[in-house]
Amino acid sequence: MIECRTMASAERYDAFALMEQSRTDGAALGEALTLFIERPDYGFVWLAYLDDHPAACVSASLGIDTESGGLIATVRDLYVLPQRRRLGIGSALLVTLGARLEQFGVTRVEAAGVDPALEPFFRARAYRANGATFTSGR
Numbered sequence: 001m002i003e004c005r006t007m008a009s010a011e012r013y014d015a016f017a018l019m020e021q022s023r024t025d026g027a028a029l030g031e032a033l034t035l036f037i038e039r040p041d042y043g044f045v046w047l048a049y050l051d052d053h054p055a056a057c058v059s060a061s062l063g064i065d066t067e068s069g070g071l072i073a074t075v076r077d078l079y080v081l082p083q084r085r086r087l088g089i090g091s092a093l094l095v096t097l098g099a100r101l102e103q104f105g106v107t108r109v110e111a112a113g114v115d116p117a118l119e120p121f122f123r124a125r126a127y128r129a130n131g132a133t134f135t136s137g138r
Contacts, residue, residue, distance in 0.1 A: 001050070001051060002048055002049070002050055002055075002088070002089055002092045003048070003049045003052075004046060004047065004048045004049075004092060004093055004096040004097070005046075005047060005049075006040075006044045006045070006046060006047075006100070007033070007036060007037070007044065007045035007046070007047055007057075008037065009037055011045075011047055011054075012033055012037065014047060014054035014057075015033055015045045015047060015054075015057055016029060016030065016033060017054065018047075018054055018056065018057040018079050018081070019033075019045075019057060019059075019077050019079060021079055022077065022079055032059075033045065036059070041062070042061060042062060043059065043060045043061035043062045043073070043074075044059070044060055045057055045058070045059045045060075045077075046058050046059070046060060046093060046096070046097045046100065048080075048089050048090075048092060048093045048096075050084055050087070050089060054081075055080060055081050055084040055089050056078075056079060056080040056081065056084065056089045056090060056093050057077060057078075057079055057093075058075055058076070058077055058078045058079070058093055058094070058097060059075070059076050059077040060073045060074070060075050060097060060100075060101065060109075061073065061074045061076070062104065062106070065107060065108050067108070068107040068108045069107070070105060070106070070107030070108070071104060071105055071106045071107060071108075072106065072107070072108045072109070072110060073101050073104075073106045073108075073109045073110070074109075074110050074111075074112050075097070075109055075110065075111045075112070076111075076112055076113050078090065078093070078094075078111070078114075078118065080093075090121060091125070094125055098136075108136070109127075109136045110136075111127055111136075
């Protein structure tokens with residue numbers, strides 16, 4: 001069973017273990033995760049667990065969008081463990097993240113710093129290419 005939830009202090013290690021796979025500076029990552037816990041108004045890390053084991057993560061930073069006149073979420077750090085890929089975990093992560101962002105009143109979502117290998121994944125989920133980012137209207 002796939003369960004998705006916001007990272008809290010108890011899940012910080014799980015988030016670090018997943019995110020460090022694509023980061024070279026562990027200290028900076030640790031500081032960022034601390035900010036997400038201490039300042040939920042800045043954003044959050046969304047985690048997916050498969051049968052109670054951490055399997056995927058994505059971060060969402062919140063800001064004001066002058067184009068839509070509402071909130072924008074910038075999504076980064078999408079990562080699914082290699083042995084857990086192609087099981088629907090990434091899709092579940094984005095769908096449940098979208099529902100969580102709606103609770104915040106987010107009107108637009110941008111996926112920034114997307115690995116080129118993930119471009120088809122985002123396109124298949126109604127994100128539109130916009131330069132170096134992918135955008136989804138809410």
